[in-house]
Amino acid sequence: MTEHDRGVHIPSARRVPAVESEAQLRALLTSLSGVDTVGAEARAAKLATRSVKKSTKLAAIDMAIAMVDLTTLEGADTEGRVTSLCTKALRPDPFDPTVPAVAAVCVYPDLVAHARSVLGDAPVRVASVATAFPSGRASLNVKLLDVREAVAAGADEIDMVIDRGAFLSGHLGLVFDEIVAVKEACGASHLKVILETGELVTYDNVRRASWLAMLGGADFIKTSTGKVPVAATTPVALVMLEAVRDFAESTGHVVGVKVAGGIRTTKDAIRYLVLVNETVGSSWLSPDRFRFGASSLLNDLLMQRSKQHNGAYVRPDEFSGD
Amino acid sequence: MSDDRIDVRKTYKLLVNGAFPRSESGRSYEVTTCAGAFWANVAQGSRKDVRDAVVAARAAQAKWWGATAYNRGQVIYRLAEMAESRRAELREHVAVAEGIGDAEADAVVSRSIDRVVWYAGWTDKIAQVLGGANPVAGPFFNFSLPTPSGVVGVLAPQNSSLEGFVNSVLAPICAGNTVVVVASEQRPTPALLLGEMSATSDFPPGVFNVITGYTTELGPTLASHEDVDGLDLEGAGDGANDLAIVAAGSIKRVLRPRANEDPSSLRRIRAFVETSTVWHTIGQ
Numbered sequence: 001m002t003e004h005d006r007g008v009h010i011p012s013a014r015r016v017p018a019v020e021s022e023a024q025l026r027a028l029l030t031s032l033s034g035v036d037t038v039g040a041e042a043r044a045a046k047l048a049t050r051s052v053k054k055s056t057k058l059a060a061i062d063m064a065i066a067m068v069d070l071t072t073l074e075g076a077d078t079e080g081r082v083t084s085l086c087t088k089a090l091r092p093d094p095f096d097p098t099v100p101a102v103a104a105v106c107v108y109p110d111l112v113a114h115a116r117s118v119l120g121d122a123p124v125r126v127a128s129v130a131t132a133f134p135s136g137r138a139s140l141n142v143k144l145l146d147v148r149e150a151v152a153a154g155a156d157e158i159d160m161v162i163d164r165g166a167f168l169s170g171h172l173g174l175v176f177d178e179i180v181a182v183k184e185a186c187g188a189s190h191l192k193v194i195l196e197t198g199e200l201v202t203y204d205n206v207r208r209a210s211w212l213a214m215l216g217g218a219d220f221i222k223t224s225t226g227k228v229p230v231a232a233t234t235p236v237a238l239v240m241l242e243a244v245r246d247f248a249e250s251t252g253h254v255v256g257v258k259v260a261g262g263i264r265t266t267k268d269a270i271r272y273l274v275l276v277n278e279t280v281g282s283s284w285l286s287p288d289r290f291r292f293g294a295s296s297l298l299n300d301l302l303m304q305r306s307k308q309h310n311g312a313y314v315r316p317d318e319f320s321g322d
Numbered sequence: 323m324s325d326d327r328i329d330v331r332k333t334y335k336l337l338v339n340g341a342f343p344r345s346e347s348g349r350s351y352e353v354t355t356c357a358g359a360f361w362a363n364v365a366q367g368s369r370k371d372v373r374d375a376v377v378a379a380r381a382a383q384a385k386w387w388g389a390t391a392y393n394r395g396q397v398i399y400r401l402a403e404m405a406e407s408r409r410a411e412l413r414e415h416v417a418v419a420e421g422i423g424d425a426e427a428d429a430v431v432s433r434s435i436d437r438v439v440w441y442a443g444w445t446d447k448i449a450q451v452l453g454g455a456n457p458v459a460g461p462f463f464n465f466s467l468p469t470p471s472g473v474v475g476v477l478a479p480q481n482s483s484l485e486g487f488v489n490s491v492l493a494p495i496c497a498g499n500t501v502v503v504v505a506s507e508q509r510p511t512p513a514l515l516l517g518e519m520s521a522t523s524d525f526p527p528g529v530f531n532v533i534t535g536y537t538t539e540l541g542p543t544l545a546s547h548e549d550v551d552g553l554d555l556e557g558a559g560d561g562a563n564d565l566a567i568v569a570a571g572s573i574k575r576v577l578r579p580r581a582n583e584d585p586s587s588l589r590r591i592r593a594f595v596e597t598s599t600v601w602h603t604i605g606q
Contacts, residue, residue: 311546312546312547312548312571312572313373313376313543313546313547313548313549314548314549315548315549315572316380316549318548
């Protein structure tokens with residue numbers, strides 16, 4: 001299928017280039033042009049000033065709700081907590097059935113089976129972090145076992161972390177092989193590759209890691225685990241969206257983007273939606289291609305939605321904590 | 323001082339969360355002396371300023387109520403100290419705003435500062451006067467404890483720019499509430515000065531928030547805001563009834579204006595206090 005949308009032309013017949021050796025991969029990644037840091041930050045800041053009001057804002061809020069991966073990744077997670085999370089995912093506002101369900105719930109692997117059983121046949125997907133999340137510091141066998149168990153328990157989507165240590169010390173082949181192996185272990189489940197951009201230091205690294213993950217077979221590339229101080233930022237999202245756009249134009253392969261960590265307000269979420277629309281076009285404004293990984297964002301979206309409908313500012317504790 | 327020195331003019335800004343922002347809307351309006359001459363440009367707050375102030379007040383409330391009553395009293399007393407050291411400035415602004423002579427304005431300032439001290443004294447006495455141990459038919463202690471309503475929105479009196487402002491704002495604050503106050507529309511500068519003094523009195527940021535602007539514009543936002551627990555309609559004028567109806571939508575405590583109020587009355591403090599009653603067994 002050929003798509004014409006804000007200049008993004010996705011060819012139908014092209015293939016993802018096969019990676020045969022680390023040297024070839026390195027050559028491919030270093031041939032990517034560098035990111036203009038000042039330009040990327042200025043463009044992200046400029047797009048953040050877009051004013052989205054009234055019915056457009058309402059549409060954006062509903063769109064954002066449908067893109068949320070409602071997440072709980074705490075050591076203190078219990079089945080009860082996951083139950084309430086799933087209930088909220090299905091019906092974010094118990095008093096308003098017109099609020100769409102979220103895209104997915106995101107939990108640790110040991111809670112996947114429970115989440116699946118609570119959600120039943122509902123269209124809300126179960127995502128699970130795996131591969132020794134959040135540090136990614138375990139042997140490949142352990143990581144693959146982690147993934148297989150999550151998939152067997154019913155995870156529709158796997159959020160893996162890349163080995164940042166290997167990436168930063170130049171062992172690109174190692175990172176690539178790991179992604180390929182995890183993708184294989186995922187089977188039919190979707191693979192989201194977490195780049196942990198806060199630890200990648202430069203935008204150039206973000207661009208290269210994005211390409212590396214996409215070449216390795218990622219269905220989504222994701223900014224952060226949410227477990228390090230620097231999480232998703234708009235310039236990083238811009239760089240990743242550009243990588244996704246370039247990858248689609250040169251290979252015909254569509255990859256989604258998930259931003260996660262530190263996105264708490266409706267205003268932030270709408271800024272990301274603007275960024276998506278302006279970078280890769282409106283065809284990416286769908287839960288199949290763009291997601292928010294968040295926990296507290298959903299309540300702010302619900303509060304703003306209620307404000308838009310009823311005119312009065314809402315009490316934050318009107319909406320449940322989980 | 324040479325004549326060509328450039329004036330250092332004051333910008334009158336809002337007080338939100340311990341900071342002094344201009345209005346989110348970027349607007350300002352002109353305030354005149356009582357006689358009608360230009361006096362100052364003042365920030366014209368918008369509903370979003372009210373929203374931000376309520377968020378700050380909500381966040382500060384637990385900390386303010388969590389402090390000991392003794393400590394709250396000290397903080398409020400410090401406001402009196404700050405006001406005393408800037409009383410000449412307060413007197414000038416009250417005289418201009420209310421169109422009264424210096425001697426009369428001086429008396430207003432003195433009474434206002436004395437009121438601050440009066441409220442400072444009340445912080446650790448509210449529990450004795452409004453609460454109590456209740457007799458019950460069983461082996462139990464039964465206590466009624468006054469607790470603050472939470473976040474209180476205040477439409478400050480339109481005429482009494484300082485003394486009335488002090489009464490409207492410090493009554494809920496001394497009971498452990500945090501306050502978002504819309505200052506007198508045409509006479510806001512004494513309130514803004516007191517706000518500045520509160521910022522150097524150890525109030526945790528967010529306890530004392532002052533918005534200036536049009537009461538008819540800001541009142542409905544404050545009245546309809548579901549995260550505001552109480553509403554003082556002292557300065558609402560003819561709009562008071564409508565605002566009270568709007569406030570009922572989120573079951574707020576509403577304080578209506580009353581003429582010739584006895585200054586020793588606890589009505590203002592009592593208005594924004596909830597009573598919680600606890601039972602406790604007697605014995606081991």
